[in-house]
Amino acid sequence: MSVVWTVKAVSLGLVTFSLSVELLCWLRRRLRPRKTINEVLFFPSEMACVEHIFNPTSRFTCLCQLPHGVETSFSRLLSHILSASSSLDLCIFAFSNMDLSRAVLALKSKGVIIRVLTDKDYAAIKGSQTGVLRKAGICVRCNVGSVYMHHKFAVVDGRLLITGSLNWTLTAVQANMENIIVTEEPDLLRPFMEEFNRLWVVYDPAQYHCSSDQRPSHNSSL
Amino acid sequence: MSVVWTVKAVSLGLVTFSLSVELLCWLRRRLRPRKTINEVLFFPSEMACVEHIFNPTSRFTCLCQLPHGVETSFSRLLSHILSASSSLDLCIFAFSNMDLSRAVLALKSKGVIIRVLTDKDYAAIKGSQTGVLRKAGICVRCNVGSVYMHHKFAVVDGRLLITGSLNWTLTAVQANMENIIVTEEPDLLRPFMEEFNRLWVVYDPAQYHCSSDQRPSHNSSL
Secondary structure, X not given: OXXXXXXXXXXXHHHHHHHHHHHHHHHHHHHOOOOOOEEEEEEOOXXXXXXXXXXXXXXXOOOOOOOOOOOOHHHHHHHHHHOOOOEEEEEEOOEOOHXXXXXXXXXXXOOOEEEEEEOHHHHOOOOOOXXXXXXXXXXXXXXXXXXXXXXXXXXXXXXXXXXXXXXXXXXXXXXXXXXXXXXXXXXXHHHHHHXXXXXXXXXXXXXXXXXXXXXXXXXXXX | OHHHHHHHHHHHHHHHHHHHHHHHXXXXXXXXXXXXXXXXXXXXXXXXOOHXXXXXXXXXXXXXXXXXXXXXXXXXXXXXXXXXXXXXXXXXXXXXXXXXXXXXXHXXXXXXXXXXXXXXXXXXXXXXXXXXXXXXXXXXXXXXXXXXEOOEXXXXXXXXXXXXXXXXXXXXXXXXXXXXXXXOOHHHHHHHHHHHHHHHHHOOHHHOEEOOOOOEEOOOOX
């Protein structure tokens, strides 16, 4: 009798062990978060129509001469930007690309809260989209002083970082060799969000302390 | 008797379950890889002595006027570059910073295999380190054509990616607002390694097909 029970006990132990392993593996699969976006885009981008990204119904109606239905680095970049549903923070040295400007304006018209930090020298040149954005009611702030605000990054909905060597210009997109990283990695995203918020305060015109030459002073470490 | 054995069997089952959970948790901890490096550095960097990074024994002997023993964005960048033990691939638009050049030369003297891709226009300007690197026996290749090779990235030992807005110049390090990502994330690292290897072949002078104006032709997608 005791031998039979011993066999039963050992069998029960083995079954329990197997079931617990199965249960843990199942729980691990269920609880594993979806894969974090980590994408790299290289430029120059192939030339292709991007009208359908702004207006999905135009996919079969656009008559422009560019190839249609082709996914490119630039179309991926546009799609990531247009995925914003609540906020878009831009910290861009040079911003003159009209498709990217159109994307930002489209988000503004959807109610997305947009903040733009750009370089004061580039903001003043012909072709800069700074004026267009300001006219649409978007808050644009510029650095002060003699140094460059040379960042080229965007934060979408506080969840997606877009950063790299690419300025938001036509030459950068269509001619230069450039790169962009698109990532949700929190260890990378968080510092950029903090830096944007820091610079947004530093370059708030309401915080400027005018000196005798009417140039606002700011943190000397910048 | 059977009640006693039932209790024993259930107890054995519970103990087996607990032990198997413990075992799996222990295995998970043991097998978990060390945390992947994901670091963001912002510039301008504070000014501090970096002599000890090149020569650790100088920590207490350097007499320069800069602060000593301070970790800065630039000292972190230098340390990451100097961590190379087998290879260093540089794809840098503007390279004139003499401390960074010194770091690359130090690696060369240790036997690290170094490849440098840089922009042909910037390589020709006064202060560019291209000539210094070539004189030291480092292979430096430049793009051809009228577009910019605007990347600013490095791959250390095929394991660590350094990329961002920062050109390797004194102004970028000490004055501009810039950023660098330092990451081991394979999904980010791999595309940059592949792009470097692709460009290295494209801009191999031995592969150039000279046209009538003696300008090498290359992939039209660049």
